Amino acid sequence: MPELPEVETTRRGIAPHVEHQKIKQLVIRDGRLRWPVPAVLPGLVKNKHIGEISRRGKYLLIPVLESKGKNQGELIGNMLVHLGMSGSMSLVGSQEKPKKHDHIDLVMANNKTLRLNDPRRFGAWLWTTEPYEEHELISHLGPEPLSDDFDGEYLWQKARKRKAPIKQFIMDSKIVVGVGNIYANESLFLSSIHPKLAAGKVSKARCEVLVQHIKTVLAKAIEAGGTTLKDFVGGDGKPGYFQQQLFVYGRGGEPCVTCDEFLKEIRLGQRTTVFCRQCQK
C-alpha cells in the first residue's frame, strides 16, 4: 500500500543502482496497468541513459537522456511511474526469472534489472516528452507535504468555506499530495481533530497543528523505511512499511492510547476511518 513514505523509500532505494545507467532494454510483459503502457516505449528508451530520479507526490519520475558514446546527453523525456496501491519495485539480476505479476523490467547495462510487480495493476508506467510538471497527471497537484509551501496558513486559506470533512480534504491531492488513508487517520488523531469536521470549520491554529503532525508522521515513516533500503537489491522489493507505531489505523475497537475509550471505526468516502470520540472533536 504505497503511500508517500513508501514511494520515497523506493526512490532512495533504487536511485544508486539506476541513475546514469544505460538502458539495455525495456520489457513490457503485461502492459495492462491503469492505462496501457505505451507500446512504443521500449523502442524509445533502448540504448538511452537514465537521469536522476525524482518524486512528485506518489509519482516517480525517471528521466531518459540521449546517449553520447558511453555518456548521457540531452533529456528526451520522462518515464512516469505510479505504484498504485499494490505496486512495488525491486532490483534483480538480469537473469532472474520473473514471478507472478512482474509486469515490467527495465534492463540496464550493469546487468541489473529494475522490476515492477503490481498484482492489482492500479499502477502506471507512462511516458511524456513535455516537462513533467506540465503533464496532466502532475500539473494540478498541490504542494509537497514536507515542503515549506505547505503550512498552516495555506491549509486554512484553502479550507475556507469548504464543507468536505477534513479527512477527505487533506487526502485530496489538489490540496496537498501524499496524504493517504493511513497517515490521514494518524495525523488527525495526533491533532485531536474529528475526521468528519468540515474543513472550513477548522481554526487557523488547529490547521497549524495538523500540518505539523502531517509532516512529522510522514517524515518518521520515511525514516523508518530508510532503515531497510538494503533489502532492495536482491530482495523482495518491499521495504519495511509501517514500522512506525500506528495509534489508530487498524485499531478499531481497541482502546485509545490516550484515554482508553474504544476507538470508533466508520466509513468516510468509502475509506476506513478510525478515531477516538473522546479525544477528537
Place this chain on the structure above:
DNA sequence: AGTATCTCCTGCGTGC
C-alpha cells in the same frame, strides 16, 4: 466549483 459516487484489479480473510 465543490461534492459524492463509481471505477479499475487481485488477493486475502471470513462465514457458510
Place this chain on the structure above:
DNA sequence: TGCACGCAGGAGATAC
C-alpha cells in the same frame, strides 16, 4: 475443501 462475498486502497472519471 470450496465457494461467495466483502474489503483493501490511489486517484482519475463521472454525475450531480
